[in-house]
Amino acid sequence: MHPLFSRTSMVIALVFLLFTACGESEAPPPLSITGTVTIDEAETRGDSPVFAAVFRGSASDMSLQDMADSFAGMTTVAPDGSFSVDLSDKGLSLGETVTLIGFVDRNFSGNIPNPDAGDLLGFYRQEGALTPDYPLQSGINRGADIHINREVFDYDKEIGGTLTGPYTGPVHLVAYAGDLRSLDVTTLDVDPIVGYASFEKKEEELAYRLKILPYGFDLPISDVYLLAFFDTNGNGHPDPGESVGTYTRHPKGLPTLLTLTEADQDPFTFDSRLALPLPAPSSEKITLTGQVEALTGYDTQSPSPLFIMAAETEDPQQLIDHPMAVIRSFYRLDPGELNFSLDLAATGLAPGDKIMVLALWDKNYKENPDTPSYTGFPDPDAGDFMGYYQDKATFTVAHPLTAGINFCVPSDDPQAPLHFQVNRKQVEHHASIVFKIESDNGVTLEPGDPILVIAVQKDGVNADFHITDPDYIVAMKSLPAAENIDADTSVPVMGALLEPIVNTPFGVNEVYVFAILDENGNGKPDTGESFGFYGEKLFPLLPLSNLNPLIPKTTDLKNEANRLDLNLRFTGQTI
Secondary structure: OOOOOOHHHHHHHHOOHHHHOOOOOOOOOOOEEEEEEEEOOOOOOOOOOEEEEEEEOOHHHHOOOOHHHHEEEEEEOOOOOEEEEEOOOOOOOOOOEEEEEEEEOOOOOOOOOOOOOOOEEEEEOOOOOOOOEEEOOOOEEOOOOEEEEEEEOOOOEEEEEEEEOOOOEEEEEEEEOOOOOEOOHHHOOOOOEEEEEEEEEOOOOEEEEEEEOOEOOOOOEEEEEEEEEEOOOOOOOOOOOOEEEEOOOOOOOOOOOEEEOOOOOOOEEEEHHHOEEOOOOOOOOEEEEEEOOOOOOOOOOOOOOEEEEEEOOOOHHHHHHOHHHHEEEEEEOOOOOOEEEEEOHHHOOOOOOEEEEEEEEOOOOEEOOOOOOEEOOOOOOOOOEEEEOEEOOOOEOEEEOOOEEEEEOOEOOOOOOEEOOOOEEEOOOOOEEEEOEEOEOOEOOOOOOEEEEEEEEHHHEOOOOOEOOHHHEEEEEEEEOOOOOOOOEEEEOOOEEEHHHOEOOOEEEEEEEEEEEOOOOOOOOOOOOEEEEEEEEOOOOOOOOOOOOEEEOOEEEEOOEEEOOOOEEEEEEEO
């Protein structure tokens, strides 16, 4: 997209209309652009004339020169929307780039047309491209379709900043005022783009200026993303293997939403080292379809949205700590909506990959209490609710993808009780469990042996000390047995916990702590695997024996490093 037409340069350029403007011709000239102009149904044009104009150069070229120098030709648009612009005597050549616009001059008085405040304007844009560039072919260039859908406003706004990092090559900066409801930023809706600039990044830091186009949005413009596309091959398209960065002040790297105002604003810095690679799309169709179980207080009037996320991890805590590293796709549902369908083909995921399917009820959507920034991406923090699609019988939370449709549908089948409940509340704390693990009773741990540690509140455990409901799990971590048997091991308490078991101030009472020798390394307790626990003798005053065995005991967790007074001890028992 090119910068705002300056009023002076536009008038100078359009003087050429006295010699070049014409209606649709019967036979297009040897070098010409023909196409159609459509006008958004929501806009009214009355009897105002419609014009199509051609400017020499790409968006980045035009940002460096006066519009009068780049003007190439213009014509009125016929009543049926067709147009043809004669370029045969403009010195243009095969492969040269031009930019096309269409506009409705609502206050046209019969003089030189000039798009100003209140008029309507639109651009030609090639599908899949970030730029409005049109590469000329020899002869008649057909199919240049322009959609007029933006009102022209009267302001002159620029933002600027720096682009740092080691990247060198073409880069496109985009100011986007649209609604990013998924992670696939390569298919942006072009209509909400309010600023565009292209640069060549050298080894040194790049200082940039970005013109905010006064088309479609009037100042102030809220909820604006700043995106940087690192166009390694320079073709103007975001391609697999290239990368995209977002302006962020968020501690987890989530994009920061801006409000653009008439006042000067502080510089906005991008770091190319934080850009995310664009994955190669899967050759197979992969969709994720399902339903979240109903939430109390969530309905069509809810101001807090529900996000569905596909994350490439088996640890839900990673979503809280490092969301940009593990989220592969997300979608924000409409208020009250529980059904979802995500297209995963463009994410780089393939059949056989394991993902967690999570839901986040973002109670403070957009507002981040930790910083003065805002984000429209899913941002799990204190007060939010989270849940994941899981098999409660096997503790399975990561599911392999198959080609075609992958269903995530709740089921009460006793053989595979599948649930998708959003029932864990994100709680701010720094609690952990610190302990030692002790070999005993035929279980000899070797350094590096895979150990699965699970801490679960007592209401999720039955009389035989089997875990009956994984929702009560408060800590779960796979780790290797320590080199030194006397070394401390620490496991963090989860950030999202079942709300009824959490005390205020933070704490969780009556928690069992188990250790499983995870012989197959699958991160789940399986039949036949040895287990131990934090426990005590059945009769504390009598010696340990077959008649006086160790039994699990509970501990109360506080907002601190909770050191267990007894070791986790294997007893010879198996699951």
